[in-house]
Amino acid sequence: MDAPLTQTDALVRPWRQATLIASAVAAVELVALVVLGFLLLAKPLAHAIQNHAATTAAPPAVKRVVHHALVKPAPVGKPKRSRAHTGVLVLNGNGRAGAAHDEAARLERLGYRIRGAANATRSDYATTVIMFRPHWAAEGHRLARDLHVSVVGPLDGMRASKLEGAQLVVLLGAR
Numbered sequence: 001m002d003a004p005l006t007q008t009d010a011l012v013r014p015w016r017q018a019t020l021i022a023s024a025v026a027a028v029e030l031v032a033l034v035v036l037g038f039l040l041l042a043k044p045l046a047h048a049i050q051n052h053a054a055t056t057a058a059p060p061a062v063k064r065v066v067h068h069a070l071v072k073p074a075p076v077g078k079p080k081r082s083r084a085h086t087g088v089l090v091l092n093g094n095g096r097a098g099a100a101h102d103e104a105a106r107l108e109r110l111g112y113r114i115r116g117a118a119n120a121t122r123s124d125y126a127t128t129v130i131m132f133r134p135h136w137a138a139e140g141h142r143l144a145r146d147l148h149v150s151v152v153g154p155l156d157g158m159r160a161s162k163l164e165g166a167q168l169v170v171l172l173g174a175r
Contacts, residue, residue: 079138083111086139089166090117093125094174103172110146115166125173131155136167143168 079086088107092100104117130152132140137154144152147170158169 076137076141079142081139083142084113086112086136086143086168087115087164087166088112088143088168088170089115089163090170091120091172092118093120093123093171095123099172103170107143107147107170112143116164120171125171127151127173127175129153129171129173131158131169131171133160133163133167140168143170 088104090100090104090107100117100119104114108114128147128149128151130140130144130147130149131154132152133155140152144150149170155163155169163169
């Protein structure tokens with residue numbers, strides 16, 4: 001049998017239960033506030049960290065595009081050489097059979113001198129790219145206008161010895 005409750009036990013027992021219940025409610029509220037705070041601050045904090053990393057990782061001479069803003073490229077001037085004096089290498093990077101030869105024929109009809117048409121090392125490029133050798137930027141941009149291509153840049157990832165004498169490269173992508 002249980003011992004009879006003393007008057008002290010009768011007074012302490014309800015307070016002990018009330019304290020435990022209040023502590024449990026406070027703990028649940030604290031967890032809810034921490035989760036809510038994380039949800040509200042996570043996205044802005046992630047963007048701030050990403051922007052900081054992008055600006056510190058880029059060399060100072062390179063202008064970084066933040067928040068996907070469009071930046072107009074620097075003007076390249078007018079081409080100094082005619083299409084007939086501009087050699088083009090066409091590479092098929094989209095995997096469609098004969099795409100490089102078809103594009104080379106189209107460029108020949110536009111007056112360009114074709115230096116070769118072959119498959120690229122990969123066949124999963126999404127976008128067509130025009131690349132140019134140093135001092136051939138204006139001709140590269142003219143070729144991009146002729147082909148309605150929006151991605152133009154300096155030669156990247158190819159050695160001059162692999163260009164077969166071309167000054168411009170058309171790397172065909174899926175679009």
